[in-house]
Amino acid sequence: MTMDVLRIYVGGTWIAPSGDATMPITDPATEERIGTVALASPADVDHAVNAATEAFRSFGTWSKAERLALLRRIRALTAERIKDLAQAMSREMGAPITMAREMQAEAGVGHADGFIEALEAQEESWTLSNGDTLLREPIGPAGLITPWNWPINQIALKVLPALATGCPAILKPSEYTPLSAAIYAEILHEAGVPPGAFALINGTGPVVGDALARHPGLAMVSFTGSTRAGISVSKSAADSVKRVTLELGGKSPNLVFADCGPDLETRVRASVAECFLNSGQSCDAPTRLVVERACYDDVVEIARMAAEETRIGDPRAEGDHIGPLFDRLQWDRVQERIAQGIAEGARLVAGGPGRPEGINRGWYARPTIFADVRNDMTIAREEIFGPVLSILAACDEEDAIAIANDTLYGLAAYIQTGDPERARRVAARLRAGAVHVNGGGLGCGTPFGGYKASGNGREGGTMGLEDYQEVKSLHFG
Missing domain, CATH: 3.40.605.10 (Aldehyde Dehydrogenase; Chain A, domain 1)
Known part of the structure; x- marks a missing residue:
């Protein structure tokens, strides 16, 4: 080629x-x-x-x-x-x-x-x-x-x-x-x-x-x-x-509730993997983990382990590892955001600045987890586009929804819960174009797009066709 x-x-x-x-x-x-x-x-x-x-x-x-x-x-x-x-x-x-x-x-x-x-x-x-x-x-x-x-x-x-x-x-x-x-x-x-x-x-x-x-x-x-x-x-x-x-762009919230029960570890590990997919370079990545206080400490520990177990490797090799960021400019931006998170007082629980251990070339970033993040911190407000996850605590469901919606963006949101009724109730109040519940994915043919600063219009399926069409009315006497 x-x-x-x-x-x-x-x-x-x-x-x-x-x-x-x-x-x-x-x-x-x-x-x-x-x-x-x-x-x-x-x-x-x-x-x-x-x-x-x-x-x-x-x-x-x-x-x-x-x-x-x-x-x-x-x-x-x-x-x-x-x-x-x-x-x-x-x-x-x-x-x-x-x-x-x-x-x-x-x-x-x-x-x-x-x-x-x-x-x-x-x-x-x-x-x-x-x-x-x-x-x-x-x-x-x-x-x-x-x-x-x-x-x-x-x-x-x-x-x-x-x-x-x-x-x-x-x-x-x-x-x-x-x-x-x-x-x-x-x-x-x-x-x-x-x-x-x-x-x-x-x-x-x-x-x-x-x-x-x-x-x-x-x-x-x-x-x-x-x-x-x-x-x-x-x-x-x-x-x-x-x-x-x-x-x-997006700064998608991922709401984690204690009623996940025995599925909590599975749901948190999947959430970390979703955030790090494509080395974190996805506009709808769930980069803000908004966690109910009752399970907060457990979630932070699970997320830490998941980040440390994330494999990084050569893009040519088969497997489920993550690769580098796409260029030096993006790597520099991610490093700057990690430094800002540390400077603003977020607790670094995994990863951090620099390349992963043992890698001395290529634009690889360390899978990074910040805990005790406030929603007014830079790492919670701005799109990072790298493998960086911010964990925020919420007192209860109402607080979690308020934190989730307190953003300029509205591309996607995620919910982890063992209560289907809660999932529907919370999803109805999230200001986002797509809400993923317990790992549910977006199928081809489903419209994709966001609210607020995440854009306008929809891509995919019937609504995606309509963006390229005009409607003419005919009136016969």
Whole structure:
């Protein structure tokens, strides 16, 4: 597999970008340069938008049957290239190969299944009781900006619904993870996406991302990334009054109640593992463990043991270990947050600053647990994006809910309890787009998105399709 990505994909073919800017592709496990990515310019965005506008004339009229057939071809080809996608993500962002294959790459297949099912079930025209007819139509060419932490998951969640609804898609993946994006572009080409209906443009956020957000020829822009960057995208898009959907950051609470009883250790260990998954680099990671005082000391001890038993290793090795952070910049940020936690008086019970013992290269961080955290501390307020868990004490259920909701974010929340009625009662009061009870996962086809500063819109399933559609009303005399 080549490690260089020196071309962009526009108009159904691979071409050189208009400029000569490049940046290195690095392996976070070794800190070595493994390739080069060529960076596009606003002129390349113009080229892609022109091609998308032309393609929309015909692609926007494709029947549901034609679009479903395209999705099924994409799904089949994605399944064939799972190993290629996994290897690419393992090299470019450090995901352990087992997890890269079974979760990161497999998401491309799972989301295809979800969108196929949603499109099959969706009514594209229907009549109201007053006799008026409503039609769903594609909104038009869409700019899609995706992050480095779950590359194919986020690409599939944007590209697939765009194509499913007849919208040409212009993708700007993270410039740090271009290898997996290039493979996905090859999949779409082989599946028969018509020329102009998909473009892949590598580039930086301030240059290519901003050009997409500002471009008057795009009907919408969908962005996943930090809240800070999402605000910038919204401002850039405002002048052209395009639709903006955002999936942003999180500081997800995980409420642990003493009524877990004998399952307490299982639930806490699973919670720590969920926080550390992908080396903590997930926007919905349960990074605030809000624990009922009656079981607080037990939970802290279980979490400490779980952190110390977490295995760290080479992303190329099979297994359930965690890998490095994706680059030096992220490692430095995590180290800064750990230092802040110590300085603000949180009790360090596991991990801490620096690399794990015995590792002297690669951007590996120590799985870290802080106890006695207050909700006004930096480590409880700001997204860390590393394997760092903060444990906070709550007096009772009411206090736990108040602490959980005391955040700018609202992407996800988690509950650990042995009482199903409590689970429903608490979930109803948590201000978050998804609530996971006792380890329950989010299935493909279920809408994903958040409240407050975690964004707007939903990705996945029927609601994910609707973000790319307009509704027209017909009135017959």
